[in-house]
Amino acid sequence: MSLTELHLLLLKFIQYCNDLSDDALFVVEGKKDTYTLRLLGLTGIIIEKGQKSLNKLVDTVFQAPIIVILTDFDRKGKYLRKIIGREIQQRKGHGRIDNYARQLLYKFCRAYRITEIEDLDRFASNAQVKS
Numbered sequence: 001m002s003l004t005e006l007h008l009l010l011l012k013f014i015q016y017c018n019d020l021s022d023d024a025l026f027v028v029e030g031k032k033d034t035y036t037l038r039l040l041g042l043t044g045i046i047i048e049k050g051q052k053s054l055n056k057l058v059d060t061v062f063q064a065p066i067i068v069i070l071t072d073f074d075r076k077g078k079y080l081r082k083i084i085g086r087e088i089q090q091r092k093g094h095g096r097i098d099n100y101a102r103q104l105l106y107k108f109c110r111a112y113r114i115t116e117i118e119d120l121d122r123f124a125s126n127a128q129v130k131s
Contacts, residue, residue: 006111010123013104014041017068020098024066027057027084029077032118033070039124044068049080058087064095070102074115 001009017026018041026046028034034046049057049071061067069084071077081102088094105117114120 001107001111006108009104009108010040010120013101013108016104017101018043020044020066020068020101023064024068024098025061025064025095026068026070027061028070028117029072029080030118033072033116036118036121036124037070039121041124049084054083054087058084058091062088062091062094066098067095068098068101070105070117072116073106073109077115 017024022044024044026037026042026044027049028037028046029049031048031050034048037046047057047061052060067088069081071081071084085097088097109115109120
């Protein structure tokens with residue numbers, strides 16, 4: 001992929017996320033991830049796992065109509081995404097887990113060998129989506 005294509009991929013990720021319903025929730029691991037996604041231009045509601053227990057996190061998000069899990073792409077993040085997704089799907093009345101946004105971001109991160117969401121901050125000035 002060329003640099004232009006990669007740049008467009010990041011822009012597509014941000015635009016896709018911002019175009020989701022206002023009822024979509026974005027789940028991240030911590031404050032630095034939230035900060036970075038805001039720098040990139042994401043405007044939706046972001047819920048941080050932080051120090052919350054898994055049950056408390058799932059209780060907070062499972063009824064949202066759309067849930068986007070944006071954990072890191074390292075071993076811990078992949079495991080966390082799997083567990084959160086499974087816990088959400090086991091709850092009656094759960095929302096839809098949207099994997100497309102994560103797939104877009106993964107393609108971008110893989111090209112730059114980025115495993116943590118917070119490391120995307122260096123692309124923030126180039127990724128702002130103009131409304």
